[in-house]
Amino acid sequence: MRAGSAPLTGPGAHPPAETATESARPGSVPGASRAGLEIVLSRARVGILHRDLERRVLLVNDAFCAIVGRSSDELAGLPFEAFTHPDDRERSSRLYLEQLARAEPFEIEKRYIRPDGSATWCAVHVSFVLDAAGRPQSTITVASDIGARYEAQQGLRESEEHYRHTVELAPQIAWSADARGAVVEISPRWSEITGVDPYDATRDSWLDAIHPDDVERTQRAWRRAVDTGEPIDLTYRLLCQGSPRWFRARAAPRTDAAGEVMRWYGTLEDIHEQRITEQALRDSEERFRLAAQAAGLGIWDYDAVNQRREWSAEFKEMLGLSPHTVPSLDTAMSVVVPEDRHLLQALATAAWSGDSSAQFDVTLRIRRPSDLEERWMQTSGWRIRASTGRLERILVTIRDVTEERTAKERIRWTATHDALTGIPNRSHFTGELEAALAGTPPGSQLALVLLDLDHLKEMNDTIGHDAGDMLLRTFARRLQQAFGPRAAIGRLGGDEFAVLLSGVPGERVQAHVSRALLRLRQPFEFDGYTCDTQATAGAALFPAHGTTADELLKAADIALYVGKAQRRGEISLFEPAMRADAQRRTSMLNVARVAVRDALVVPYYQPKICLSTGRIVGLEALLRWRDDLLGVQGPDTIAAAFEDLGLAIAMSDRMLGCIADDMRRWIDRGVPPVPVAVNLSPAEFRHDGLVDRITRPFRQRGVPFERIELEITETVLLGRDTDRLAATLATFHDHGFRIALDDFGTGYASLTHLKTFPVDVIKIDKTFVSNLRAESHDAAIVDAIITLAKRLDMAVVAEGVEQDEQAEYLARRGCNYAQGYLYSGAVPAEAAEALLRAGAPAGDRCAPRA
Template sequence: MGRLDRGGFGKVTGLPPAALGPDRRSPLLHELGGPWDASAGPPLSEVLSRARIGILHRDVDLRVLAVNGCFCDLIGRSADALDGVSMEAFTHPDDVARSSALYRAQRERAEPFRIEKRYRRPDGSVVWCAVHVSFLCDADGHVASTITVAQDITAQRIAEQELRESEAHYRHTVELNPQIGWTAGPDGAIQAASPRWCDVTASEPGDALGHGWLDAVHPDDVGRAVAAWHAAIASAQPVDVEYRLRTPAGYRWFRSRAAARLDDLGRVVRWYGTLEDIDDRTLAQEALRASEERFRLAAQAAGLGIWDYDAVRDRREWSPEFKAMLGLSPDAAPEVATALALVVPEDRHLLSALVEAVRAGDSAYRFDVTLRIRRADTGEERWMRTDGWRIQAPSGTLARVLVTVRDVTEERTAEDRIRWTANHDALTGLPNRAHFTMHLDAAIERARASGRRLALALFDVDHLKETNDTIGHDAGDRLLSTFAARLARALGDDAVLGRLGGDEFAAFIPLAPDQDVDTVGDTVRAALRALHEPFAHDNHILDCQATAGASLYPRDGGDTADLLKAADIALYAGKARHRGTLSLFRPEMRAHLQRRASMLGIARAAVRDARILPFYQPKVSLHDGRITGFEALLRWHHGHHGIQAPETIAAAFEDFDLAPALGERMLDGVIADIRQWLAAGLDPGRIAVNLSPAEFRHDNLVQRIMDRLHHAGIPPERLELEVTETVFLGRGAEAVGTMLEAFHAGGIRIALDDFGTGYASLTHLKDFPVDVIKIDRSFVGNLCAGSGDAAIVDAIVGLGRRLGMEVVAEGVETQAQADYLRAQHCPSAQGFLFGMPMTAAAVADRLTPAAPPRE
C-alpha cells in the first residue's frame, strides 16, 4: 500500500472497475479534489484533516481505499494497520452491538446513517465520535464500498455529562434536602416551593403558591406568621418565625426563614426562604422548660436556694430563697462579689476557686462545696452546702451552671456531734481505738521527722469483769470513767490517751531529747500507784488497779502496728506474771509471736502442698445408736511425723487469708468424700463442716460453697455448717446473718457450736437461722446428778426441744454420760465413746453393712 497526497489518504489497487473513476482513483478523491495543486490551494482532504474530521473509505472486503490522518489519529492506528480490520475491532465493546445492528440494517437499504459511538485505541484510551456512514453502490445497485466520516465529540460528551450531573446534583439537593426551599415575589406571594412541601403537607404542588400556604398553618399561628411576614415585606429585612404546619401525622413545628435579593436601588427582586422541621427540638425545649419549672418548685418546697448562671449570655439569677438565706433584700443584684463578701474569710478561697474554675471551663460536670457565711442582716454564722451542675453546649463550651444552696447549719452541728461520737468513747470521752491510732500515726511521723522518741503504754483494768459481775455494770462504768480521769491527771498534758475497748486503755508520751526511758517508766509507775487508790461507789469500795505494758519508738517498732504489738506483748507478759505493775517490752517476749508465725508458715505450706485432709467423727442417735452423720475435723499430714492435729496450726484459723484457704481445702476433701460414698451406695447422713469467723469476711462464701455442691451433684441437705458465736460479734454481724439465711434457704443446715460458752447465745438463737445446738464438751465432762453442769445441759436440751432445734452433746466419752443424756431425752451425741475421728476409707468401712455369715 502506497502513500498518496498531502491530505494523508491511502490508495489500494485492484479495485473493481465500477468503484474507480476514469483515472483509476477512488471516487472519493474526485470528491475531495484529487492531488494537491498548490496554485489552487489545499485539497478538501487537507481541509478536513485540519478541521479534525476523519475520513475512511473501504470496500466490502474491508480494504482501505482512502483514509486521512485525522481518522488514523482518532482510532490510534495507521493506514496500513486499518487494512482488513473490522469495525468491531476498534469500536468500544459497549457500543459494538448497537453500532453493528444499525450498520447491517442501513447497509441492506444502502441508506446513510449517523451514530455517536466510542472508538477504543490500542493503548486503551477512548474517544467519542459523531460518525456518518454512507454507502457507494455499483451499477447493479449493490454496495461496493463504505465512506465513514468521524468527528471527535469527546469534549462535548464530557460537557454534556457534567451538565447532566450538575442538573441531577441540583435536583437531588432540592428534593432530598430535609428543609423546604421556596421563593416569593416582592409582594410576598409564593412563586415556587420545593417538592418537599408536597411530601410534608400531603398537598398538591400548586397549593402553596400565592398565599395558599396559609391553609396548612395551624389556626392559632396564622396571625403571628402573617404579621411577621408583612413586617419583613415592609422593611425588606429577613424574616424568622416559627409556626405549626399540618402534616399527615398531625401538626408539627417549623421554622420559616427568608431573606430578600435586592436590586441596585434596594428594591426587592425576590424572596428566598426555607422551612425547617423543628418539632422535636421545640418539644424538647418545652419539656426542658417544664422540667426546670418543676425543679424550681421542688427546690422551693425543699427550701433550696438557686444560683443560675447562663454562661452564653453571662447572666446570673438568684432565687428569692437564696437571697433570704444570705440575708439580702429581694432586689439585691446577683453579683459574685456580693456572695464572696458574705463568706467567712477562712472559707472564701473555696468559693473563689469554684468561680474561677467555672469561668475557665475546667470544672467537673458535678461539684459541691460546704462553707460558712455571715448573714448580711444579722451577722449570724451559717453553714451552706452548694451542689452544682456544669452543662456543656454541643460544641463543648460551657453553657450553663446551676447551683443549689442549702442551709446545713443544724446538720453540721449534728454531724460534729456524730463525728465526735464516732471518734471518742462515750463513757470516758477519750479517743477510741481508731482515733487514737490516727493520733499515734501522726506522732510517729513527727518523731521520725525530728529524730525524737516516744513511749507507748497499754493499760488493762484488772478487776473490771469482777466488778461488773458482782456489783453491776453501773459500778463498772463508774470504775472506767474514774480510771480515765485519774490516768489523764497522772500522765499530764503531754500524754495522749485513748480507750481501745473494754478494759484496755492506751497512752503515748513524746520524749524530750534529754529524757530517757527510765523517766517515762517512773511516770507510768506513779500513775499506776495513783490509780490503785480505792474510791467509794454506792456503798462499795472500788479499786482502779491496772497492769501496764510499754514499748519505745523507734527501738521496739518503726510504725504504729509494731509499736502496739510490742506494747501488747509486754502487757500480756505482765498480766501473766506481775499484775498491777509496768512491764517494758523485751525482744524475748516475741517468742509467742514467733510460734504464731511458725504456725502460719506451716499452714501455708500445708495448703500449698495439698496436705490438708478431713477426718470424720460420727454423730449418733442416743435413741437407737444409729449414725446420723459425721463432723469433718481438720487434720494435716507432716512429712516426717504423719497426721497432725489442728492445734499445731491454730493461729491460721484467725488469719483472714489462710482461714479461707484451709476452708477451701477442707471443703474440697469433704465434697469429694461425700460424692464417693454416695456413688458407692452408702448413706453418711449429714456431714458437718466448721467455718471460722475469718471465712465470713469474704463476700463470695455462699456462692463458693453452693457452686461446689452443685458441680459435684451433691444435695445441699447433705451439708451442715458449724459456726461459733464469735462470728456474730463485732462488725459485720449483719452480713453474717445474711449469709446464714442464704445457706439455710439453699437447704444447708446451720449448727451453733460450743453453745453456752459465749455471751449472747439466746439472742443468737432468736435472731439467726440455727437448726442445731451443740452442747460444749466442758458441760458434758461432769454430768453427775445435781451438778451445775448437769443443770446447764438439762436447760439446753429443754430449750432445743421447745425451739424445735436438734441438740447434739459433744465430748461424750463414758457410758454414764451417754446414759444421762439419753435419760434427759438429748437426741444426739458425739465423742470418743462412739468413735474416734477416722479417715474417709474408715467411714466407708463403717457404713458398709456386714456380710451375712456363711453357712
C-alpha cells in the first residue's frame, strides 16, 4: 500500500468493499485486519484506487500506481482524464457521469497513459461508496491490464480481415473441390462474373456458366485430372452476364502422407483481353509480313512450337541461295563470313534462350554463293511469346546495308550525323544554319524551330533506354517526313531537335509547325507499350528575332522554354517579352536556392472547416518563405523552383521537417489532434525513394501517419508510369496516409483515375467556387463532383470559400468540408495552435489572412 493513504477505520471512514447497497459502519475494520487487508491489496495483481469525490486518495495499491505510472501523491487531486488516453476520454467521461448520477457501478475497457507517453489497455470496474442516504461519497476503481489479450484479439481480427479481403478482392476466382472433383467452395467473385450464386456452383451448376462449345472438353480434362491426380491447366469461355469471356483454370491437389488426394485447390483467371491481344498480334504479324515483302525486306520466320522455319524468296535472294534451298541455321551459318559467325551464333543462342528482351538487332557480313560478293546485312528480329511465357515465334527481317558500311561514307557520316537517329548532329546543323543565314537575300525570311520531346526521360525511366532510343529514332524519321526535303533538320542533343524552314512566311510559321506537330504526335508500339511522341516547339524568325545563328538559337530556346511551361505539345513563337520571363525565372530559382540554404522556408496552416458543425477538422500546410525586406512571401514568388527537381525536393524536405516538428509540439502540448495536409509537387514523383523521404521526418518524431494527408494534383495522375504511381500511392495508403486529389476538375484526369488510384478526398478548385450561383455552370460542376464523391465514398473539400452564400450552397448540396478566407487564411504554427485549442467555429472569423 502507498504511504500517506487515509486510514480505513474511524469516524467518517468507508471500507473499500462498501457498495451502493451497504451503509458505512465506522470502526468495522480492526487495525490488525486493516493491516492484513493492506498487505493483501498491495500484493494484488490488479490495480485498486479508492478516492473521494474531491479526488483525495483514500487507498491505492502498487499495481494501480504501476499501471498509470504515478505515485499516490501524484494521483491525489489528479482528474482521471489526465491519465486516460485522449481517444478514450470522451467515452470514459460520459459513462462516468451517467453512472455517478445513478450511483451505479460500471465497467469499461480503456487505455491508461503514463507520463512517458506509453499506454496500456485495461479492463476497469468502477463502483461508488454511498452514505446512509444513498449518495456517492467516493469511488473504487479496479483495473486489470488486458494489453496482451487486446493485442491478440486485434491480431485475430486483422488476420480474419486479411483472409477475407485476400479472397474477395483478389482478381482471380479461388475455388476448391473434394477428392472426387465436386466443387465445395468458390469465392464471391464467381457471382460477380457469372451471375450464378456461389452456392449453386457447388452443386455442379458451374458447368452451366461455361460456353456450350467448351463444356465437353472441360469436363473431359477435369475428369482426367481427378482420375490421375495430376494438376490441370486449361482455358475455356465463361458466360459473363450472357457474353463469353476467356478464362484460364488451374488447379492442383493436396494429398495425405499416403499420396491420396484430400482436396483440390484452384483459381480462375480472366485472360480475355490477352486472348484478344494475341489474335490481334497474329493479324499484325501477317500485315507486317506483307509490308516487309512489299518493301523488299527478307523474312526469316521460325515457328518454335512446331520447329518449322520459313525463308521468303527475298531472303534467299539476298543470301545468294537457290529458291529451293531448305531453311536451316547451318545453311545460314555457311554463307556468313567466318569472322562474323560468332555474331549469328550469339544471336541464335539468345533468340532460343530465356533472354527476356523481345527485340534484337545484329549486322554482319555474308559471302553470297551465287556471285561470291561480300555484302553487309542488317537483321532485326522479334520474339513472340505465349501468355505462359513460352517462346512461340521468332520473326527476323534482313536488309542489305552494304553501301552504308563503306569506309568513306561511314567516316563522313559519323562526323556530320547523330549515330542514333541518322540525322545531322549539332555541329553540322549549326553549320547549315550559318550558311543559310549568309546566303539569304535581303527581304527574305527564315524560321528556326527547336523541338523538345516531352516524355523521353519518363520513357527511359519506366520502359527502358531501348524504348527511349526507339522514340528518338522514330521522331527523327517522322521529322523528315513532316517537314519535307526542303527543311534542314538536326539533333542538337538529348531530346532536342531543330528544323530550319525557308520559303514559309513568318505569319504562317505557327500554323505550318502546328500541322507538323500533329503528324509527329502519332504514338507507336514498343515491346507491348504504346509510346507517346508528343513534342513542344519554340520558333524564332530571321531577321526579326536575330541576325546570327547564336541570336536565333537563344531566341528559339527562350520560346521553347515558355512553351514547355505553358503550352506543351504546341508551338510558341518568340516575343521580346519572353526574354524578361526567362530572366524572371532565373531570378526565382536564385531566390529559392537562397531560401533553402538559409532555412527561410516555413509552413503556414489554413484550417479546414466542417460545414455541418463549423468546427476545425484539419489543416493544410502551405509553403511560405521569409524575406528580410518584404516579410512573409507566398510560393508564387518562387514558382519556377517547383519545376526544378532538386529545388522542389529541397523545399519539400524543409517543409516536411517543420511540419513534423509542429505536430510533435502540438501532441506534447495536448492540442486537439486534426489531420494536416501536405502538398506534393509533380516533380517529387520523379524522385526515387519518395515513400521513405516523406515518412522519415514523421517517423523520427513519432507523429502518427494517420494524421497526415497527402495532396496531389491531377497532373501527377497523367504521368506515363501509372503502375508505378499506383504502387507508390498504395504504399502511402497502407502506411495510414490519406490521399487527396487537389484542384479537381481543372486538369485532364479521367474518372478512371479515381478507380485506379487510392483517393480518399476530392478538393473542388476555387475557380468553381468563386462563381457559385444556383443557375451557373460552375454550380452544375460542383454538384456533379459532390455527387460523384458520395457515390465513390470520398470526402469533399471546397477551396476558396469567401462568402456565406457559397458556404450555405455547399452545405445544402452535401459538401463535407470547406476552407478559404471566409474562415481563415494561412497562419503560422503558433496561431494555428491557438485556433485548434479554441476550435474556431465558422462564425468567429477571428483568424487573420496570410
